[in-house]
Amino acid sequence: MSLLRKVMSGFVLFVSLFIGSLCAAEPEYSTLNLRPGVTENSQRVFDLHMEVVWIMLAVAGLVFAAILFAVIRFRKSNHPTPAKFSHSTTLEIIWTVIPILILAYLAKPAIGLLLDMEDTTKADMSVKVTGKQWYWEYEYLDSSVKFASRLSTPVEVYDNRNNEPVEKGENYLLEVDNELVLPVGKKIRFLLTSSDVIHSWWMPDFAVKMDAIPGFVNETWTRIDKPGVYRGVCAELCGALHGFMPIVVRALPQAEYDQWVETKLAEKAEAERLAAEAAAKNWSMEDLMAKGKEVYDAKCAMCHQKGGEGLGAFPALKGSKIAIESDKIDEHINIIVLGKNMMPKFGEELTDAEIAAVVTYERNAWGNDTKDVVQPARVTELKAGN
Numbered sequence: 001m002s003l004l005r006k007v008m009s010g011f012v013l014f015v016s017l018f019i020g021s022l023c024a025a026e027p028e029y030s031t032l033n034l035r036p037g038v039t040e041n042s043q044r045v046f047d048l049h050m051e052v053v054w055i056m057l058a059v060a061g062l063v064f065a066a067i068l069f070a071v072i073r074f075r076k077s078n079h080p081t082p083a084k085f086s087h088s089t090t091l092e093i094i095w096t097v098i099p100i101l102i103l104a105y106l107a108k109p110a111i112g113l114l115l116d117m118e119d120t121t122k123a124d125m126s127v128k129v130t131g132k133q134w135y136w137e138y139e140y141l142d143s144s145v146k147f148a149s150r151l152s153t154p155v156e157v158y159d160n161r162n163n164e165p166v167e168k169g170e171n172y173l174l175e176v177d178n179e180l181v182l183p184v185g186k187k188i189r190f191l192l193t194s195s196d197v198i199h200s201w202w203m204p205d206f207a208v209k210m211d212a213i214p215g216f217v218n219e220t221w222t223r224i225d226k227p228g229v230y231r232g233v234c235a236e237l238c239g240a241l242h243g244f245m246p247i248v249v250r251a252l253p254q255a256e257y258d259q260w261v262e263t264k265l266a267e268k269a270e271a272e273r274l275a276a277e278a279a280a281k282n283w284s285m286e287d288l289m290a291k292g293k294e295v296y297d298a299k300c301a302m303c304h305q306k307g308g309e310g311l312g313a314f315p316a317l318k319g320s321k322i323a324i325e326s327d328k329i330d331e332h333i334n335i336i337v338l339g340k341n342m343m344p345k346f347g348e349e350l351t352d353a354e355i356a357a358v359v360t361y362e363r364n365a366w367g368n369d370t371k372d373v374v375q376p377a378r379v380t381e382l383k384a385g386n
Helices: 002-024 040-073 089-118 254-280 285-304 326-338 352-364 376-385
Strands: 125-132 135-140 146-149 180-183 188-194 199-203 208-212 218-222 228-234 246-252
Touching: 040 089, 089 218, 125 180, 125 199, 125 208, 180 254, 188 199, 188 208, 199 246, 208 218, 246 254, 254 352, 254 376, 285 352, 326 352, 326 376, 352 376
Parallel strands: 125 188, 180 246
Antiparallel strands: 125 135, 135 146, 188 218, 199 208, 199 228, 228 246
């Protein structure tokens, strides 16, 4: 009876899995399964997955039924004298050939799908995706649009330092300051690389997951069928703040996408004009500190922490030599412009005025109190020398 109970327990488990698969087969009402997504490839992945699940359940059902039949039909009370044979060549051939046929049956759609997913030719547009610790940089190679995309969830929400309950929204840790905007119905090629460590750009609704590796460029593609907002994450453990690299894609109809590109280009031209004006004037200490705090909280606080105390490989700025010794001002600026170790280069992302402001802030915040004031002209001069 002990063996029978074990078999029955396994059979109950099989039935539970079967019922769970039935529920998961309706993805709109279930979170237990893959999602069909919003691309042709993601739907093909889902369909192939479900076909494999049903085959698996059928095989499992036959195996459990055979075991249950053998336990009941050939139990000791019915057959006190055991049989003398050791195996059946016919059965062994059958249960070897059947799996081969199943695998052969699944090979054709699987190989075809993999080949299609790797075919990046005849793309309508290309987007370069660069993984950085810990954010994404997007560059539209068919236009001059380029921007960084960072987690926008406020540090006060995810940092529970004060041990006070904070309301977290529906998309907690899946919000960004700049969404990747793409057109619907176009074949979009992604070129993925990294500036520091290995990251992985994963968008479940597109059935796209590709590693971003330093020194290499990987390719993948998608064609989005439905407008909407889709969310993904970095799927490669890339460091202490790996969980703070969300991906948000907004898919728009072509006309709306074209309008977005025009708006972005206009914003870029206006930003360049304002940056030139800001770099040409002398700023007061008060204005530099206010602007510097804004830049620091948005770009630096995640790694160096809001109070400048540092985090792991990212050194503390509070009381550090680089931030308090007057003869290290130029070195301080150059580290922000050129990056160092895991710290990315901010020279292209921040304006000269923003760099001057954040250096001034770091040299006078948290008790550093050096009274040093850095003007944008000094940053411009150092950039020219670099």
